[in-house]
Amino acid sequence: MKHFLDHFFESYQNVVFVYCCTxxxxxxxxxxxxxxxxxxxxxxxxxxENLLLIQSPLSPGISIITGxxxxxxTIISNVxxxxxxxxxxxxxxxxxxxxxxxxxxxxxxxxxxxxxxxxYHYFIQCQPIQRIYKSENSAFSNLLVIDKINGGSKADxxxxxxxxxxxxxxxxxxxxxxxxxxxLVQMIQPFMDDEKRVIATGATLRMANSCIIDSSVLVKARVxxxxxxxxxxxxxxRSFVLGKMGWNLVNSIPNVSGGLGMFDKEIVIKVGGxxxxxxxEDMDMLMxxxxxxxxxxxxxxxxxxxxxxxxxxxPQSLKVFKRQRVRWGRGLYQIFSTYYKLIxxxxxKKLGMIVLPYNFxxxxxxxLIEFLGIICYIYLIxxxxxxxxxxxxxxxxVYSFSVFITLLSIVWDQLVIxxxxxxxxxxxxxxxxxxxxxxxxxxxxxxxMGYTNQFFKTKSNWGHMERRGFGKTEKAEVKVIxxxxx
Amino acid sequence: MTSIIAKKLAKKKEEQRSxxxxxxxxxxxxxxxxxxxxxxxxxxxxxxxxxxxxxTLGLSAKKVKKILVNExxxxxxxxSGTIADRVRRLYISMxxxxxxxxxxxxxxxxxxxxxxxxxxxxxxxxxxxxxxxLLNNNDRYIREFARLSLMKFTKRDPLxxxxxxxxxxxxxxxxxxxxxxxxKNDFTLGSLEGLISLDxxxxxxxxxxxxxxxxxxxxxxPLILELIQTPDLKLRAEAITALGKLEATDSxxxxxxxxxxxxxxxxxxxxxxxxxxxxxxxxRFLENEFIxxxxxxxxxxxxxxxxxxxxxxxxTIDKLMGNAEALNxxxxxxxxxxxxxxx
Numbered sequence: 017m018k019h020f021l022d023h024f025f026e027s028y029q030n031v032v033f034v035y036c037c038t039x040x041x042x043x044x045x046x047x048x049x050x051x052x053x054x055x056x057x058x059x060x061x062x063x064x065e066n067l068l069l070i071q072s073p074l075s076p077g078i079s080i081i082t083g084x085x086x087x088x089x090t091i092i093s094n095v096x097x098x099x100x101x102x103x104x105x106x107x108x109x110x111x112x113x114x115x116x117x118x119x120x121x122x123x124x125x126x127x128x129x130x131x132x133x134x135x136y137h138y139f140i141q142c143q144p145i146q147r148i149y150k151s152e153n154s155a156f157s158n159l160l161v162i163d164k165i166n167g168g169s170k171a172d173x174x175x176x177x178x179x180x181x182x183x184x185x186x187x188x189x190x191x192x193x194x195x196x197x198x199x200l201v202q203m204i205q206p207f208m209d210d211e212k213r214v215i216a217t218g219a220t221l222r223m224a225n226s227c228i229i230d231s232s233v234l235v236k237a238r239v240x241x242x243x244x245x246x247x248x249x250x251x252x253x254r255s256f257v258l259g260k261m262g263w264n265l266v267n268s269i270p271n272v273s274g275g276l277g278m279f280d281k282e283i284v285i286k287v288g289g290x291x292x293x294x295x296x297e298d299m300d301m302l303m304x305x306x307x308x309x310x311x312x313x314x315x316x317x318x319x320x321x322x323x324x325x326x327x328x329x330x331p332q333s334l335k336v337f338k339r340q341r342v343r344w345g346r347g348l349y350q351i352f353s354t355y356y357k358l359i360x361x362x363x364x365k366k367l368g369m370i371v372l373p374y375n376f377x378x379x380x381x382x383x384l385i386e387f388l389g390i391i392c393y394i395y396l397i398x399x400x401x402x403x404x405x406x407x408x409x410x411x412x413x414v415y416s417f418s419v420f421i422t423l424l425s426i427v428w429d430q431l432v433i434x435x436x437x438x439x440x441x442x443x444x445x446x447x448x449x450x451x452x453x454x455x456x457x458x459x460x461x462x463x464x465m466g467y468t469n470q471f472f473k474t475k476s477n478w479g480h481m482e483r484r485g486f487g488k489t490e491k492a493e494v495k496v497i498x499x500x501x502x
Numbered sequence: 503m504t505s506i507i508a509k510k511l512a513k514k515k516e517e518q519r520s521x522x523x524x525x526x527x528x529x530x531x532x533x534x535x536x537x538x539x540x541x542x543x544x545x546x547x548x549x550x551x552x553x554x555x556x557x558t559l560g561l562s563a564k565k566v567k568k569i570l571v572n573e574x575x576x577x578x579x580x581x582s583g584t585i586a587d588r589v590r591r592l593y594i595s596m597x598x599x600x601x602x603x604x605x606x607x608x609x610x611x612x613x614x615x616x617x618x619x620x621x622x623x624x625x626x627x628x629x630x631x632x633x634x635x636l637l638n639n640n641d642r643y644i645r646e647f648a649r650l651s652l653m654k655f656t657k658r659d660p661l662x663x664x665x666x667x668x669x670x671x672x673x674x675x676x677x678x679x680x681x682x683x684x685x686k687n688d689f690t691l692g693s694l695e696g697l698i699s700l701d702x703x704x705x706x707x708x709x710x711x712x713x714x715x716x717x718x719x720x721x722x723x724p725l726i727l728e729l730i731q732t733p734d735l736k737l738r739a740e741a742i743t744a745l746g747k748l749e750a751t752d753s754x755x756x757x758x759x760x761x762x763x764x765x766x767x768x769x770x771x772x773x774x775x776x777x778x779x780x781x782x783x784x785x786r787f788l789e790n791e792f793i794x795x796x797x798x799x800x801x802x803x804x805x806x807x808x809x810x811x812x813x814x815x816x817x818t819i820d821k822l823m824g825n826a827e828a829l830n831x832x833x834x835x836x837x838x839x840x841x842x843x844x845x
Contacts, residue, residue, distance in 0.1 A: 059612055062612075062616060063615055063616070063619055063643055064674065065579070067579055068674070068677055068678060068681065069677070071681060072677040072680065072681055073680075074673075074676065074677050074680055074712060075677070130841075132836075132839055132841055132842055133832055133835040133836060133839065134836055134842065135798075135802060135829075135832045135833040135835070135836035135837075137798045137799075137802075150841040150842060151841075152841070157841075205674075207673075208672065208673040208674045208677070209672050209673070209674040210672070211642075211670075211672070427509075430509070434513065438507065438511070438514070442507070
C-alpha cells in the first residue's frame with residue numbers, strides 16, 4: 017500500500033505541474049486577449065456615440081426585470097433609481113416574490129399603484145401570479161409590479177417578469193444592485209453593433225460595500241474597507257475584466273452574471289426560461305441558449321463589456337459568504353451533470369470544444385486537484401519523499417504568477433475607467449499578495465462543500481437575506497448586515 | 503505596481519490640466535457661438551477665437567485642439583440650427599477641417615475612422631473620389647463612415663450608395679442612416695424601387711422600409727407587398743408592419759388572404775397591422791380570430807386590433823364583452839385598459 021501511495025503522489029506532482037503549466041498558459045493568453053478586447057471596446061466607444069441610441073426612434077425597447085423578496089428597506093429608492101435610467105424606451109418590472117414584509121404595501125403607496133386586469137399568460141413556467149399593479153401616476157407609466165407566490169428562487173421571479181414583459185430585450189438584475197444610469201445604453205450596444213446575432217451581454221460587477229450611495233445612486237466608488245468584500249472585489253476584477261473580456265475576444269464567454277445581464281427574450285422563451293431548480297441559474301441559462309443556437313444552426317455571440325455598471329453588496333460575514341460559495345459550487349456541479357454530453361462534442365462548436373471543456377477541467381476540477389495537491393504535499397513531507405527544490409520552485413512560480421495576473425487585471429481595469437484614487441488602487445494591490453493565503457483556500461473549501469452537497473443531494477435553499485438599506489439617509493455609507501447572494 | 507503608480511500620477515495631472523482647458527474652451531464657445539447675438543456668423547475668425555494662450559496651460563497644442571474639437575462636437579450634438587451652424591463655421595475658419603483631412607490619408611485605421619467621423623459630424627464635405635475609394639476599405643467602420651458621408655453630402659440621389667451595397671449593415675448603421683435622413687432637409691427621398699426588393703440585402707431592405715414609413719412613401723406599397731413573399735420571416739414581419747404604419751388600406755385584403763398559411767409570428771403581425779390600418783372592413787375577421795382561436799397570442803393581438811378600431815368597433819366590443827368567456831373577457835379588459843397600453 018505504501019509503495020502504491022508513494023508512487024501515486026510522486027506521479028501526482030507531475031500532474032500538478034502539467035496542470036499548472038496549462039492553466040497558466042491559458043491565463044497568459046487570456047491576459048493578452050482581454051487587453052485586445054478592452055482596447056477594441058475603448059476604440060469602438062470613441063466612434064460610437066451612445067447619444068444616437070437615445071435620439072433614435074428605432075432604438076429597441078428594454079424590460080428591466082428584477083425580483084424582490086423582503087426588500088422593504090430599500091425597495092422604494094431602488095425602484096426610483098431604476099426608473100431614471102438614461103434610455104428612451106424601457107419598462108421596469110418588479111416581481112414581488114411572496115414577500116412577508118411590507119415590500120408590496122410600500123410600492124403601492126409610493127407609486128400610487130392600482131390592481132389591473134392583466135391578461136397574463138404563462139409562456140414559461142413560474143409560480144402562480146396573484147395580482148398585477150400599474151401606477152395611476154403617468155410619471156410611473158413604465159412601472160409594472162407583479163405579486164406572485166414565492167417560488168424559492170430568483171429564477172422563478174424572473175420567469176414571471178419575462179411573461180409580462182413587452183419588449184424584445186430584457187435586463188436581469190437584482191433589486192438591491194446599484195446600476196449606472198447608462199447601463200441600458202451601454203449594454204444594448206453589442207446587440208446593435210455586432211456582426212452576429214447577440215443573445216446575451218454582461219458587464220462588470222463591483223462591490224458596493226463602502227461606496228457612497230445616495231438614494232440608490234452611486235456617488236463615489238470606493239474599495240471595500242472590510243476584508244472579505246475587498247477580496248471579492250479583487251476576484252471580480254480578475255474574473256470580469258480579465259477572464260470575461262479575454263473570452264469575449266474568442267466569443268467563448270461561459271457565464272453572464274445573474275446580477276446584471278441583458279438577453280434576447282425570444283431565445284430565452286424558446287428554451288423555457290430560467291431553471292428555478294438550478295443553483296447556478298445564470299450559467300445554466302447561458303448554456304441553454306447557446307445550446308439552442310447550436311442545435312438550430314444559428315450563428316450567435318455572447319458579449320461582455322468592461323465598463324463597471326453594477327454595484328452589489330458583497331457578503332461581509334463568513335457565514336453568508338460560505339452560503340453563497342457553497343451554492344455556487346453546487347450550481348457548477350449541477351451544470352456539468354446536466355451538460356456533460358456536450359463536452360468535446362463538435363456539434364456544439366465553441367460551447368462544446370472550448371467553453372465546457374475549459375470550465376470542466378479548470379473550474380470544476382480545480383478545487384479537487386488543489387485539495388489533492390495539498391494532501392500530496394503533506395504525505396510527501398511526512399514520508400520524507402519530497403523534492404524540496406522542485407516543490408519550492410513550483411510554489412513560488414504558482415504564487416508569483418497568480419499575483420502577477422491579478423495585478424495585470426487591476427491595470428487593465430484602470431485602462432477602462434479610473435474610479436478609485438491612487439491610495440485605493442494601492443490598497444487593492446497590497447491585498448492581491450495576501451489573497452492566495454487567506455481568500456483562495458476559503459473559496460476552494462466552500463466549492464468542495466458545494467460539490468459534496470450536490471453529490472449527496474443535501475437539501476438546501478437560497479437563504480434568507482436581510483439588508484439595512486441605504487436609501488434613507490443622505491450620502492449614507494453602505495453597510496451590510498447579511499449581504500446579497502449574487 | 504510601479505507602472506500603475508506612474509500612470510495614475512501622470513493621468514491625474516493631465517486630467518486636471520485638461521479639465522481646466524475644457525472649462526476655458528467652453529467659456530469661449532459659449533460667448534462666441536451661443537451668446538452671440540449677430541446673425542452674421544461668418545465673422546468668427548481664428549483671430550476672434552484665439553486658443554494660443556491655452557497652449558501655456560501644460561498640454562501640447564495638439565491635445566488642446568483635440569479638446570476643442572471634442573467640445574465642438576458636443577455642441578453639434580446638443581444644439582441644432584444657428585448654433586450648430588456657427589460651430590461648423592468656426593471649425594472651418596480655424597482650419598481644423600484641414601487637420602482632419604490630413605489625418606484622413608494616414609494609414610492607421612483608428613486615426614482614419616476618427617477623422618472621417620469628425621468631418622461627418624461637423625458637416626464638412628470630404629473628397630468624393632476618396633470616399634468612394636474608402637467604400638472598399640477592409641475596415642467596416644471606415645466603410646460605414648464613408649457611406650454616411652457620401653449620403654450626407656449627395657443631394658440628388660443619396661440612396662444610390664444603398665443600391666450599390668451588397669454587404670449587411672449593422673443595426674447601429676441603420677440608426678445612423680435613419681437619423682441622417684431625418685435631419686437632412688436638402689433632399690427628397692427618391693424612389694425605393696430596387697431597394698425594397700427580394701434580391702437586396704435584408705438589412706438594407708429593412709432600413710428602406712423604415713424610411714418609406716417615415717417619409718410616408720405610399721408609392722412603395724406595391725414593392726412592400728411583393729416583399730411579403732420573402733422566406734426571411736423577420737423581413738416579412740417588418741414588411742407587414744410597414745404596411746400597417748403606412749395605413750395601406752388596400753393591402754388588408756391580401757394580408758387576410760395569405761393569413762392561414764403563415765407562420766405564427768407572421769399571423770400576429772397581420773393582426774396588428776389590421777388594427778393599424780383602421781379601415782374597419784375586416785372587423786368580422788378579427789372577431790372570428792378572437793373567438794375561435796385557441797392560441798393566447800392570437801386572441802390578444804386580435805383583441806388589441808379590435809380595440810384600435812374604436813369607434814368603428816364599438817358594437818363589436820360591446821357584443822364581445824357581453825358574451826365573452828372568462829379568458830376572452832380578461833384579454834379584452836387588458837386591451838381596453840389605458841394604463842396597460844402606455845408603452
